[in-house]
Amino acid sequence: MSAGADHVVAGVSPSSPRAETVAWAAGEAAARGAVLEVVAASSRPGDAEEAREALRQAALLATERAPGVAVVTRVIAGSPEPVLRAEATGAGLLVVGADDQSPLLEAITGSVPGGLLTTAPCPLVVVPKDAAPPGDTAPILVGVDTAETSRSALDHAFSMAERSGRDLHVVHCWTAPRDPAEQRAIADCLAGYARACPDVAVTVVEVEEDPVTELARRSRKAALLVLGSRGRGRLASMAFGSVSRTLIRRCRCPVVVLRAEQERIGS
Template sequence: MTAAGIRRVVAGVSPFDPRPEVVAWAAAEAEARHAALELVSACPARQAGDVVGSAVVRLAAARRSVARGHPGVEVRTRTVIGPAEHVLRAAADGADLLVVGADDHSPFVEAITGSVPGGLLTTSPCPMVVVPKDAAPAGPAAPVLVGVDTAETSRAALNYAFATAARTGRDLHVVLCWTAPRERAERVVERAREHRALAVSLAGYGERYPDVAAAELVVDDDPVTELTRRARRAALLVLGSRGRGRLASMAFGSVSRTLIRSSRCPVAVIRPDLVPATGQLDPA
């Protein structure tokens, strides 16, 4: 909780591009968490005179939309002058969750101009969910999907994914991708090693979340390809992040950065260094 004892979900509202799916997703999450919803619009300083009026209009429309769909959610709105990444990072300090819209830039354009969700991957002070453009509400059978590896990043992502599945009553699909060796004997050994690694990662979760139906999937494929495909039928994709800096991420490639641009479902990115305002990574 915040210092005032109030839980908060913060959502970025663009003054240029109406993204009702971002507001709708954030409002539903705020209602589920019994949290207040803070809608924040960032206006570039050089265009402030022209943009602030548009931002105020869009925030008012977003507030009305939340009131219609989620009348019990307390809504606050703010218009702030400054770069969107900086404004949203400051607004999310002490929040339970930051919700932003996905960029639809190409990787080339993003490398030149930057990306607000891409930049916040490594700097957001709380867990972040990136909502794709025109995202539709998921059906009741859509699972929560979590991509894991054998690194420390998996623990935070698994905590979040199991808690989300428990809270929403959805199945959970846990996916570990690996690259099979060419030799058959090596493949057999490596496949068994990967299954053991996944079992170790999941130890204890069955006892903590006995009502969650969790499927363990060890897949010989590129993680971006596999998770993009599975995300088409998922309610939420949960990823861990090593928190690389932007330059390192762009140079060496980042599964999280690619998937927040390509996923058809919302993507939650959970860094292991984050302890949100609730004091836990479980979105209870």
């Protein structure tokens, strides 16, 4: 698998950083041998001092979680979504915390994680509030739709499972009538990954179930969920019930989302 970019970007609130978001980003940066860049977007004049204190706390959290990781902190004037989008250009990952607001309010005002789903220039990781560290046997999940649309997600999931030593559970949810041709295409695709990553223990789960319900349930005992996204805009994905948009709100483990058109970046 290809090597990832040499830095991980974590977006934090200029008032108080979430410990679980910073800890996850620091651990991943250390595992990659990457620099962790912690960014606070300050949209109000006079907030810079508060933001600098938040970043000081974030840097302490990062080094507690991953001693020796290189940490860079930056306060940048502007709104969070465009600031983080710009800072994540060329990064291996962009890590943010899940949104607290209701789905109705998000539909009216938007949200930073929801907006970045369709605009982030690299894989996006959304960490749920108060996410607990996963157990040693917690698997990595990857949700697959079709063989073609799931390739970026599979590439990323196999890379992370290979590096972490965790089992990989490939979850394919389907509704009747089942498409035998697509089932064969997914099997052939997975066979290729198995040959490339022989040390990854893979379990394939095929279930007639709504993907949001099934993946949200399985996320309670998972270390990570990897998803592909077709990259619909915010209003369109609201209307069509985007799986990735719903899951970043409902999952209890961090969720990695890759758009189909993004370059596949390994870990």
